[in-house]
Amino acid sequence: MKIFKPVTLLFAILLITACSSDDDATPNYVLESDRDxxxxxxxxxxxxxxSWDITSTDVSTWNGxxxxxxxVAVLSIGNSNIDDLPATALQKLTAxxxxxxxxxxxxxxxxxxxxxxxxxxxxxxxxxxxxxxNNTLLEQLLLEGNNLENLDVSMLVNLTDLKGGSNSFSNSVNIANGNNANMWRMELGSSTLSCVQVDAGATDGFAGWSISGNANYSTHCL
Known part of the structure; x- marks a missing residue:
């Protein structure tokens, strides 16, 4: 029977530990175009x-x-003093x-x-x-506090949460997406908003819905 010497056994343990540490320290790989x-x-x-260290290849350590x-599946960059989201950058983040x-x-x-x-x-x-x-998988869309003049979410068949108060809607907004009954929150506001186009059966609104005082619901907004 072979007997391992204590020194040999200790070396083996240290080697395994070192390899495990290296594995833990391996950066999360991300597609180069996403990092770019x-x-x-x-x-x-x-x-x-x-506060990103853009010299780091492990973008999972970057805040947000x-x-x-x-x-890149989630990008959270609110309150970050950003005035430009380049289209050439966003079009790479398809995931x-x-x-x-x-x-x-x-x-x-x-x-x-x-x-x-x-x-x-x-x-x-x-x-x-x-x-x-094109964003037909959207479930939540929060747009309040902008200067939007028009909005059409009729293609968003999965939408259940829409906030669009404090905008500049010129006349009407189309939310007739075939899923109005499942929209637990819908808020639209503008002093010039007059009509919100909705699904049939939604002309009285639902609990959790709110629109400007001068606006009304209709299945056909002019």
Whole structure:
């Protein structure tokens, strides 16, 4: 029978421990184009407060960034002094499920390539327009406190939470998505909003719904 010497056994234990430590320290891999997109957002906003170490290859350590299956799945950059979200950056982040960018100051955003989004929070910015027609998986859309003049969410068949108070809607907003009965919250506000287009059977609104005093619900807004 072979007997391991104590020194040999100790060396083996130390080697296993070292390998385990190396595994724990291995950075989370993320698609290079996703990392490039984040760096582009960072560099486009020289006064940002993101506190990212963009020299690091492990973007999962960057504040507000969640990586799943080697892709950026969640980006939470609210209150970060951001005035530009470059379309060329966002179009690379095709695995995004959640984008939280409230309380910044950007004027435009293009989320047409972010078709996996389920949560989009852009309240308290300076948006004048937004196109969400490609974002059919959206369940939550928070847009209050912008300068939006038009809004059409009729393509968002999964939407259950919509906030759009304190905007500049010029006439009507279309929320007739075939899912009105399941929208637990719907808030729209503008002094010039006159009509909210809804599903048949929703012309009296539902609990949790609120619109400007001068507006009404209709299945056909002019």
């Amino acid at each position: 997109a984040l760096i582009e957002i960072y560099n486009a906003n020289t006064n940002n407060t993101l 960034v969640t990586v799943e299956d080697s892709r 995004l499920r959640s984008l939280v960018a409230n309380n910044n100051s950007f004027l435009t955003i293009n989320v047409s390539h972010n078709v996996n989004l389920k949560n989009l929070q852009l309240f308290d910015n300076n948006l004048t327009a937004i196109d969400v027609s």
